Amino acid sequence: xxxxxxxxxxxxxxxxxxxxxxxxxxxxxxxxxxxxxxxxxxxxxxxxxxxxxxxxxxxxxxxxxxxxxxxxxxxxxxxxxxxxxxxxxxxxxxxxxxxxxxxxxxxxxxxxxxxxxxxxxxxxxxxxxxxxxxxxxxxxxxxxxxxxxxxxxxxxxxxxxxxxxxxxxxxxxxxxxxxxxxxxxxxxxxxxxxxxxxxxxxxxxxxxxxxxxxxxxxxxxxxxxxxxxxxxxxxxxxxxxxxxxxxxxxxxxxxxxxxxxxxxxxxxxxxxxxxxxxxxxxxxxxxx
Amino acid sequence: xxxxxxxxxxxxxxxxxxxxxxxxxxxxxxxxxxxxxxxxxxxxxxxxxxxxxxxxxxxxxxxxxxxxxxxxxxxxxxxxxxxxxxxxxxxxxxxxxxxxxxxxxxxxxxxxxxxxxxxxxxxxxxxxxxxxxxxxxxxxxxxxxxxxxxxxxxxxxxxxxxxxxxxxxxxxxxxxxxxxxxxxxxxxxxxxxxxxxxxxxxxxxxxxxxxxxxxxxxxxxxxxxxxxxxxxxxxxxxxxxxxxxxxxxxxxxxxxxxxxxxxxxxxxxxxxxxxxxxxxxxxxxxxx
Numbered sequence: 090x091x092x093x094x095x096x097x098x099x100x101x102x103x104x105x106x107x108x109x110x111x112x113x114x115x116x117x118x119x120x121x122x123x124x125x126x127x128x129x130x131x132x133x134x135x136x137x138x139x140x141x142x143x144x145x146x147x148x149x150x151x152x153x154x155x156x157x158x159x160x161x162x163x164x165x166x167x168x169x170x171x172x173x174x175x176x177x178x179x180x181x182x183x184x185x186x187x188x189x190x191x192x193x194x195x196x197x198x199x200x201x202x203x204x205x206x207x208x209x210x211x212x213x214x215x216x217x218x219x220x221x222x223x224x225x226x227x228x229x230x231x232x233x234x235x236x237x238x239x240x241x242x243x244x245x246x247x248x249x250x251x252x253x254x255x256x257x258x259x260x261x262x263x264x265x266x267x268x269x270x271x272x273x274x275x276x277x278x279x280x281x282x283x284x285x286x287x288x289x290x291x292x293x294x295x296x297x298x299x300x301x302x303x304x305x306x307x308x309x310x311x312x313x314x315x316x317x318x319x320x321x322x323x324x325x326x327x328x329x330x331x332x333x334x335x336x337x338x339x340x341x342x343x344x345x346x347x348x349x350x351x352x353x354x355x356x357x358x359x360x361x362x363x364x365x366x367x368x369x370x371x372x373x374x375x376x377x
Numbered sequence: 378x379x380x381x382x383x384x385x386x387x388x389x390x391x392x393x394x395x396x397x398x399x400x401x402x403x404x405x406x407x408x409x410x411x412x413x414x415x416x417x418x419x420x421x422x423x424x425x426x427x428x429x430x431x432x433x434x435x436x437x438x439x440x441x442x443x444x445x446x447x448x449x450x451x452x453x454x455x456x457x458x459x460x461x462x463x464x465x466x467x468x469x470x471x472x473x474x475x476x477x478x479x480x481x482x483x484x485x486x487x488x489x490x491x492x493x494x495x496x497x498x499x500x501x502x503x504x505x506x507x508x509x510x511x512x513x514x515x516x517x518x519x520x521x522x523x524x525x526x527x528x529x530x531x532x533x534x535x536x537x538x539x540x541x542x543x544x545x546x547x548x549x550x551x552x553x554x555x556x557x558x559x560x561x562x563x564x565x566x567x568x569x570x571x572x573x574x575x576x577x578x579x580x581x582x583x584x585x586x587x588x589x590x591x592x593x594x595x596x597x598x599x600x601x602x603x604x605x606x607x608x609x610x611x612x613x614x615x616x617x618x619x620x621x622x623x624x625x626x627x628x629x630x631x632x633x634x635x636x637x638x639x640x641x642x643x644x645x646x647x648x649x650x651x652x653x654x655x656x657x658x659x660x661x662x663x664x665x
Contacts, residue, residue: 158665164664164665276645277645277646277651278651336661340658343631343635343662344635344655347631347632347635347636348635348636348642348645354636357564357565357636358565363565363566367632367664370628370664371664372663372664372665373624373661373662373663374631374661374662374663374664375660375661375662376452376655376658376659376660376662377446377452377660
């Protein structure tokens with residue numbers, strides 16, 4: 090039963106990856122005002138490294154990075170992964186059901202980070218994942234990081250995520266929105282990373298199909314809403330001063346990801362794939 | 378007695394700052410091949426924020442940042458600070474004599490981070506500090522981060538620091554060099570940050586004047602050796618490919634400072650001055 094759920098979740102993450110890559114490539118193709126060529130995703134796969142404490146362990150899974158450098162997206166990554174293995178005793182205590190499962194875990198997910206070229210197009214992040222130990226659960230979220238916050242954009246993005254939550258009884262929009270604001274915050278700057286979105290974790294309502302249906306809709310809501318925002322601002326001319334503000338804003342993004350983001354620091358400290366984890370870092374940044 | 382030592386150390390850090398700023402400005406002035414204007418340091422002072430757990434605390438000290446954007450140095454910061462206060466119980470246990478002094482501490486230091494414009498001129502870092510709780514001690518070091526490691530540069534830099542150590546019985550060059558290599562290392566990349574130098578901490582031999590004399594010589598050795606390296610490579614032309622390699626290398630510098638550097642993470646988590654702490658971050662960086 091659990092195996093079947095894992096397969097379904099992993100298949101969905103791969104399908105959503107294909108949809109997103111197609112959408113983002115279409116945006117590249119239609120942006121013919123730019124003298125630069127349209128970007129295309131390049132896919133690179135990786136295998137999860139052996140666990141030193143479990144020598145002789147069989148296939149530990151891996152992932153596929155899709156990375157594009159284009160004329161709309163200066164850098165955009167869409168990563169999927171399906172991994173399994175045995176957590177060491179330190180980490181198994183930190184994860185629900187980790188002890189009960191004697192550290193055995195399975196995890197799959199999709200992660201998107203978009204850094205557009207235009208400072209008027211917001212950067213964005215979306216991630217959904219399923220993790221299984223002695224039981225399975227979902228986590229994820231989506232959030233927006235504009236350099237120049239725009240009321241309509243934020244309202245549109247929040248409304249799309251609210252709609253995704255409101256059609257699923259297992260989701261709690263207000264809680265997920267507050268969780269996102271709390272999570273994507275830089276205490277040392279006393280600054281939010283962006284304008285928020287939703288964040289959720291350990292979603293296991295008891296009805297796996299209902300949880301999964303919600304997680305699918307988070308991905309689809311992000312796909313729709315973010316595509317709309319990109320198209321809305323893509324054709325607006327921008328200047329050097331706006332570009333400079335964008336490069337500085339991206340520095341805050343780096344500070345958050347390296348100082349506070351649990352996915353990044355946990356991944357780097359547990360032998361995750363460095364290139365896949367750090368694909369979130371912006372293509373060009375300044376700290377004046 | 379301790380007060381007199383604190384005053385002497387703080388006065389030295391300010392004097393060394395003046396010397397370094399003069400040297401670096403002279404390098405700017407003599408580099409007349411560049412069409413850009415010579416840079417000059419701009420100084421900004423800051424006061425240490427009040428400690429919420431010790432309301433009504435008197436003057437907690439502060440510091441002065443000297444920052445230059447020039448034609449030799451794309452960004453170079455020389456910071457000094459003299460602060461005091463009461464550590465909260467969590468932090469006082471982590472610091473020698475912190476408990477015995479009931480958390481009262483005094484600290485002064487100088488910190489230099491140089492990011493040259495030319496990819497052929499190594500980036501460099503130097504820091505020395507005195508900290509006092511129920512007793513006083515010194516810490517610090519100097520290290521070099523070239524984009525294109527050069528054997529002569531590394532030998533020259535290491536020899537200068539070795540000479541500084543070898544003329545002081547209180548110093549142990551081999552131990553400090555190994556400490557530096559261990560400290561400035563990125564485990565997730567399995568990569569050294571640069572080519573090393575020296576790193577030392579909790580230096581309190583029992584002869585304060587001897588320790589202080591060594592610490593002064595570390596600063597002077599850095600000043601001499603780094604000035605020489607900059608002058609050696611400054612006039613060599615460089616190309617876009619080398620520049621790109623430098624911007625990527627700088628990304629590793631950011632990763633180290635935000636993921637691992639204790640000074641940075643400790644400073645940001647204990648309400649240090651954000652602008653002064655993050656002055657170490659490079660002016661322009663790429664993560665391709």
